Amino acid sequence: MLDRSELAVDVLPAARRLLGCTLEADTDDGTVAVRLVEVEAYRGADDPASHSYRGRTPRNAVMFGPAGFLYVYFVYGMHFCANVTCLTDGVAGAVLMRAGELLTDPGPARVRRPTARRDADLARGPARLASLLGLTREDNGLDLTDPSSRVRLLADDPVAADLVRTGPRVGVAAAAELPWRYWVDGSEAVSPYRPGKVRTRRGGAA
DNA sequence: TTGTGGATGGTCT
DNA sequence: GACCATCCACAAG
Numbered sequence: 001m002l003d004r005s006e007l008a009v010d011v012l013p014a015a016r017r018l019l020g021c022t023l024e025a026d027t028d029d030g031t032v033a034v035r036l037v038e039v040e041a042y043r044g045a046d047d048p049a050s051h052s053y054r055g056r057t058p059r060n061a062v063m064f065g066p067a068g069f070l071y072v073y074f075v076y077g078m079h080f081c082a083n084v085t086c087l088t089d090g091v092a093g094a095v096l097m098r099a100g101e102l103l104t105d106p107g108p109a110r111v112r113r114p115t116a117r118r119d120a121d122l123a124r125g126p127a128r129l130a131s132l133l134g135l136t137r138e139d140n141g142l143d144l145t146d147p148s149s150r151v152r153l154l155a156d157d158p159v160a161a162d163l164v165r166t167g168p169r170v171g172v173a174a175a176a177e178l179p180w181r182y183w184v185d186g187s188e189a190v191s192p193y194r195p196g197k198v199r200t201r202r203g204g205a206a
Numbered sequence: 207t208t209g210t211g212g213a214t215g216g217t218c219t
Numbered sequence: 220g221a222c223c224a225t226c227c228a229c230a231a232g
Contacts, residue, residue: 040224049224059217076225077214083224096224115227127225171224 002155004145007067007086011041011093014067014086015182018095019164022103022154023144025133029108032133034100034123035156038183038190040169042083044092048174052092062141063092070142070151072135079127082135084144084153098126098170098181101189120188159184 002021007014024033044052044063051060051073062071063085071083071094087093100123102109109122113132116122123129130136133151144153163186166179170191183190 042224051224054218057218073224074216075223077216077223079225081224098224125225169224173223 001145001147002068002153004066004068006155007084008088009067009086011043011086011095012180014084014093015039015041015095015180016164017158018084018097018153019182019184020156020159022156023097023100023133023151024154025135025151027108027112027134029111031104032109032112033103033154034129034132035103036097036100037187038097038099038181040096040098040182041180042094042096043087047178049169049172049176049178050092050094052094056092060092063094065089065141067093068143068145068153070135070139070144072130072137072140074137075127080130080136081126082130082133082139096126097129099124099183099187099189099191100129100132101187102132118188122189124189125191 006017018036018039021036022033042050044050052063056064066089067086069085071085072080075081083094083096085094102119102122106119113122123132142149142151163184165183165185167181168176169181
């Protein structure tokens with residue numbers, strides 16, 4: 001298991017530490033595990049892109065708790081995204097898990113995500129990753145450092161420094177200049193770059 | 207192969 | 220009532 005103390009630090013070192021770690025979940029189709037290859041850091045108070053920027057609400061309460069817990073939220077009316085909390089109790093911070101490489105048998109994973117064309121697509125993108133592991137609102141607040149949790153975070157060897165890349169966060173308009181996205185160079189499971197938001201609202205009568 | 211736009215609902219102002 | 224830490228189908232080249 002990953003030790004909670006390794007995450008009770010600022011969001012950038014925590015994000016860096018999570019690269020290469022294994023996220024494992026027990027699902028109805030069997031155990032599914034991925035190696036994290038892409039993450040993004042979010043920090044309350046000074047980060048306009050963070051859910052916690054405007055203070056504590058019922059939705060983001062987990063972000064204000066201790067490190068090493070799962071923060072799941074619902075987005076775009078149909079997707080879930082999963083974060084790992086970091087920093088200390090009372091200070092909001094989290095790392096969004098954006099992509100992973102499948103470590104377990106593709107069989108159960110394919111049952112969960114039948115539309116994936118390649119194995120590398122199974123957990124490419126935050127909503128796909130959450131879907132693959134069956135993460136929903138029900139799992140919000142789980143302790144990822146508890147071996148008896150349905151979802152667990154295992155501490156693998158850190159990724160070599162020369163394989164780690166950083167850049168702007170994906171799909172984020174606020175604070176788009178911050179290079180708070182970390183990924184493993186060369187992984188086919190890293191989600192493609194999309195420029196942050198070109199706002200096209202429906203029915204836009206000029 | 208790449209680019210574009212629609213779907214869909216909780217959360218907060 | 221506007222905004223979203225997105226994904227997928229489909230069209231065009």
